[in-house]
Amino acid sequence: MDAVKSWQPRTMVDSHTCSREHKLRLFNARWLSRKLQKTIRENPNVKGVDIRDKFSRKWNIAISKNMAYRARAHASDEVVGSFIKQYNRIYDYAHELLARNPGSTIKVKVDPVNGKPIFRRFYACLKACKDSFGSCRPIIGLDGAFLRGRHHGELLTVVGRDANDQMLPLAYAIIEVVNKDTWTWFLELLIEDLGGPDVCSGLTIMSDQQKGLRQAVQDVVPAIAQRFCVRHLYANFRKKFPRKNLKKLMWRAALATHPQQWENIMRSIKEVNEDAFRHLMSLPPRFWSRSRFTTTAKSDTLVNNMSEAFNSVLVNTRTKPIITMLEEIRLYMMKRWxxxxxRAASFKSSICPKILSRLQKESLLTKHWVPSWSTHKLFEVRHVSQTGDNFVVDIDQYSCSCRKWSISGIPCAHALAVMKLLNIDAQQFIPACFTKSAYEEIYSSVIFPINGNNLWEVTEYLDVMPPSKRQMPRRPKKKRRLEQWEL
Structure with missing residues (x-):
């Protein structure tokens, strides 16, 4: 053997007298994050206490809460992407999205600060959404929701209604804060994408009385019809007037379909509580009562549930980095289309299922109404027991004096009673916007997929920096705070 420095063990003492060490400096957040990546992919919302329990069971070590949260943050950055890095590539993402979906409207707005572009707003309305809205009724719902990620902001969404009276996402935007300026910027882009001010003059907007929205709508499209969600109006009304009889009367006033019925109910409210009457009269009934709704929208909805439903889909999405969040929204819409x-192939009738179900419910109420012929297809319909409940139905004009048929587009019980007397198929009087063919036309457009970020073209723009973080007090809430009457 050559003369080298070497050694050879001759005896091994395999008895340990030291105790097990539960806190090791070798276990740091970076090392732990690599072991957490699989867990984060399966459950992005894993709790810190679950992470500590996992490491305690697997390696019998104890880690602090802070280390567990740091490890989770590092693992999330590796899995879903870094928050800051994704802001750097926002222009590359916008270019790829526009290249794969030509005809779409993609806007990125930044503010130069010390020579560096700082992210401010992002707007997207895909070409498929524009084409789909052309076959829909002229009614949309607007809503906003807070972003719960590292850099705060708000997500604005626009939702239409398809032929089956289900939600149809149209556009979305990320802004710094909700106010009149941001709503004006958003509405100007939206109105242009939906056909311009002339086409959108007959549009109806449903909202939750968002801050600055009413004034922005009046500035952008003054002639547009606005509706406010009655559920949110009642939440404010209930704080001052919690009595149950007032709740019933307010909803009856909102459900009234003709002005005389609304006036009678308002008189009843005035008799019960004059302050409640003044509170409701301070808001014009055209915003919240069917008795003053326009007939162009062909919708009698009183709540903004479509927008709320879309936002509920995005609860977890709103906690993620900006490009990951935008991609999840686009992917959800692409899959939905x-x-x-x-799905249209499963429709058994030429009328969409939800509309057909509503027509059948109205048909069950015809047993309470008796039609009397006047001339041609003009009838007087009276209730079998209640006096004073008489309505005039003109089949040729598609109208009933109760206004329910004109507002919703679906024949009311009075009109259906006349149709049964004349042996006429009621489905012939359903507007084309509720038919199977309209449903197929709405979803005939395609939202095209895009490549991963490794295949994106690198644009010539400077790297965009994230907006300054506005730290709010306490831990941010991820669930909507329910009102007392919702519990």
Whole structure:
């Protein structure tokens, strides 16, 4: 053997007298994050206490709460992407999205600060959404929701209604804060994408009385019709007037379909509580009562549930980095378009299922109404027991003096009673916007997929920096705070 420095063990003492060490400096947040990546992919919302329990069971070590949260943050950055890095590539993402979906409107707005572009707003309205809205009724819902990620902001969404009276996402935007300026910027882009001010003059907007929205709508499209969600109006009304009889009367006033009925109910409210009457009269009934709704929208909805439903889908999405969040929204819409495109084949009638179900419910109420013929297809319909409940139905004009048919587009019980007397198929009087063919036309457009970020073209723009973080007090809430009457 050559003369080298070497050694050879001759005896091994395999008895340990030291105790097990539960806190090791070798276990740091970076090392732990690599072991957490699989867990984060399966459950992005894993709790810190679950992470500590996992490491305690697997390696029998104890880690602090802060280390567990740091490890989770590092693992999330590796899995879903870094928050800051994704802001750097926002222009590359916008270019790829526009290249794969030509005809779309993609806007990125930044503010130069010390020579560096700081992110401010992002707007997207895909070409498929524009084409789909052309076959829908002229009514949209607007809503806003807080972003719960590292850099705060708000997500604005626009939702239409398809032929089956289900939600149809149209556009979305990320802004710094909700106010008149941001709503004006958003509405100007939206109105242009939906056909311009002339086309949108007959549009109806449903909202939750968002801050600055009413004034922005009046500035952008003064002639547009606005509705406010009655559920949110009642939440404010209930704080001052919690009595149950007032709740019933307010909802009856909102559900009234003709002005005389609304006036009678308002008189009843005035008799019960004059302050409650003044509170409701301070808001014009055209915003919250069917008795003053326009007939162009062909919708009698009183709540903004479509927008709320879309936002509920995005609860977890709103906690993620900006490009990951935008991609999840686009992916959800792409899958929804593809699914609904094939769903039309299962429709058993030429009328969409939800509309047909509503027509059948109205048909069950015809037993309470007796039609009397006047001339041609003009009838007087009276209730079998209640005096004073008489309505005039003109089949040729598609109208009833109760206004329910004109507002919703679906024949009311009075009109259906006349149709049964004349042996006329009621489905002939359903507007084309509720038919199977309209549903197929809405979802015939395609939202095209895009490549991963490794294949994106690098644009010549400077890297965009994230907005300054506005730290709010206490831990941010991820669930909507329910009102007392919702519990």
């Amino acid at each position: 593809a699914t609904n495109r094939t």
